[in-house]
Amino acid sequence: MTSHLRRVRNRCLAVLAALPLVLAMVIGGGSGQRAEALDPFTGYLMVHFIGEGSRGQQIYFTHSKDGLHWSDLNGGEPTLLSTVGTKGVRDPSIVRSPSGDKYWIIATDLCIDCGQNWGDAINNGSRNLVVWESSDLVNWSAPRLIDVATSIQGKNAWAPEAIWDPASNAYVIYWASNAPAAEGGTKHQIFYATTTDFRTVSASRPYLVPPSGQEVIDTQIIEAPSSPGGFRYYRASCLGREIVIEGGNSVLGSWTNLGNLVRSGFTNGGTSGATVVEGPMFAQVNGKAEWNLWLDQYATGGGYTPATTTNLSDTSSYRKHAASDYSLGSNLKRHGSIMNLTAAEESRVLAAYSAPINRLAAVNVNGGYVRHANFKGRVAANVSPAEDAQFRIRTGLDGVSGNVSFESVNYPGYFLRHYAFSVELQRNDGSSAFKGDASFTPVAGLSDSSATSYRSANFPDRYLRHYALELKVDPISTAQERADATFRVVS
Template sequence: MNDRPLQPSRRAALGTMAGLTAAFALGTPPARAAAGSAYVMAYFTESPNGDGADYGLHLAVSTDSLQWTPLNQNQPVVTPSGGTGGLRDPFVLRRQDGTFVVLATDLKGTDWSLQSQYVHVWDSADLRSFSGYRRLKLHDLATHSWAPEAYWDAGRGQYGIIYSAVNSSGHNVIMVNYTSDFVTASAAQVFFDPGYDVIDGDLAVGVDGVNYLYFKKDQTLVGARSTSLAPGSFTVFSTPVAHGGTEAPILIRSQATGTWFLWGDTYTPNGVFYAWQSAGLASGTWTAVDQRLYTQPLNSKHASIQPITATEYTGLLATWGAPAWNRLKSYNHPARYVRHADFVGRIDEYPFDPYADAQWTLVPGLADASGVSFRSVNYPTRYLRHSDYRMALAVNDGTTTFAQDATFHRTAGLADPSWSSFRSHNHPDRHLRHADHVLRIDPISTSTDKADATFSVCS
């Protein structure tokens, strides 16, 4: 449940297929998923000034659980029609019959004083359509039902729904209800209460006979474990993990390597995801993942990740489409993205508003169709071009000079061949690079130059 304060009274206690075709033409297709190696992320969106706020269900897909492709142009695939009319903290669970259920907090915006005893629920066969929308009541307490998640409890033969609520203890605890159909649920009971404020529980069930629960404590992510799923059976064991104020843990295991990843969502700055990795959950220790290796969906907040099949991955892309735009991520400053600001080309730290300043349509080169030109999404008559070797966003005046200045040839990354570099069309001894965070074209010779001139073309 991102970016929310403790309650004051309790503080002391507590694209379309055409877009796909265009991407393939430019050599930047979403990676194809091997059998059983793909993932779907559910999230909502917010941005620092609210330009990117949307409280519907958003989806993204990945083949490695690290690099993500937003679906439906990063617009919602479904939005609640009841309650507050918006959601936060969506969670996707694959049910025992292979279909999916989606749960989410019933809250639109950030008015934490609103108290809902309900959560949003949808059914879906394949996440390509959604049916049976309803709100499920979890308790009669004068408190919230934040960040719901669900799991299969084989011993009970039922699903458990865990969520954050304030119990008689006076601080947030993790509650649980049991259900067979996500239409009705048992009475609420306390699932985990270590004696201090905890929210945002995320479970990994049955890992070498142990169940792991990660949660937010004092702006950090902490783990507890139990050999059963019985309420009250979990004990804290892990070393806290954080990057600034961190919440919304996600545990996901790579289907390719077996590596465990722990994602966390920070709210200072607004909505930045960080990832850590571990060879196994038993140690309770984590190592930060290089930010070059992962990219969150644009403006994404408090997400969940669910493994899917290659067929489901392909079906989601076919139904919702990959973005018709791209972002460019800096190699040696991976927290920064190429953007325009006052029509000057530069790299700035994510997130920022207007967020569309960092969205680009990569079109065939204006001077040479085998090259590429960068057309602004929010100023579609303007392109990145160089003038006196400095990059600016300018209106295409139709001249040959403009076309040449705005055309680049994409090459293997000068610092890393799995990334990309961009050679100037009319100054072929120069490449696009940043210097003091400002974009320009320069001759490249040193290792620093090469790193400055290397970018990831991502969504």
């Protein structure tokens, strides 16, 4: 064999040997592993807000096994709090990357009845969207703002959604803005921008511009090529005074009006006798060619109600459910979105957000509990608000088996950690230093073996204890110190 042929053969063998890795990277988004998002779905996660006021307008999680019966997660408390912009959020949407290794939540930056009314929000609202990012659905970044409406002279930015668009190799974010209208004045229209990271976005452009005299606020797209009708994507919108369904074969291409849901008994206020709804959110039923379209009964304050169909393009086929067919948990469910969960995703979500709410009682302080006050760790009696002394005992952030971390109930994502050996309540920044500082090893109580003491994970010669009612991590040697470092976990 000549040297030339030998080089050709070796090159071909090298290419063939690399093919499995290349294919794995294509399937897994470049990780070399199978993408989690390709695994079968086993449950559902609803992301939503619950009502007015600063506490209601935050991010809430709710779980379902069958897509119709739902249970509040995190004890019905918010799972994420907005600390930016108006410090309130509505209309959240959750997005998964194609490779299943990244998630984002985007939401309206709006807090009605906490410093802003509807007139302000319509005519001089926030031009920003609020964004959180995660790699596991459990540990989320701090919220950040992205301005999408200033460049289009928008007076607000409402009800954002996002979908991966393979044609542009980017995510398409779309939302409603009250912006200048062709017929004069302003009205709510749907605009879009593209992004690859939910940090920087392209120029904003018109997406769904309703006819003269009509407005559109809420719209959501689902990719469903298996549905009869011949379209790859379906779009539900509160267009004018009806809930309109459209079909299309590309996210940024043309759309065909397939009709509205009046015959199914739903309207946006345009048809007498029908249920008045907004905030459409689609979810395919796991393992079936069947879809639920959830609609928010905002006019009556009834929360979401589902309509089921096996043909998204046939607007007469959407079947309205009786109230006995579904349940939504304790909290009111307002405009949000649903993501189908893989078994791995579902396991993580349930482990993190189904953890019970506990308190840590100091054994040597009558009625004293560990609490946070002005983000400092303390021991106190008669804690008010009570949530300041409530924690979820999570698996240790450091990942070491048996270790635990204490997450605040009323400041989700914030954990007790030691800083210069004093204990503070801080947001998890994802750093290895934070994970170590916020992790503790439970051991038999130093002054009472029926109780528990907590050894610092990264300073194992120190324990969580109170001194003059302030929480610290200190070396322990005396009987007093052993008592100060002993706690009971109570409900």
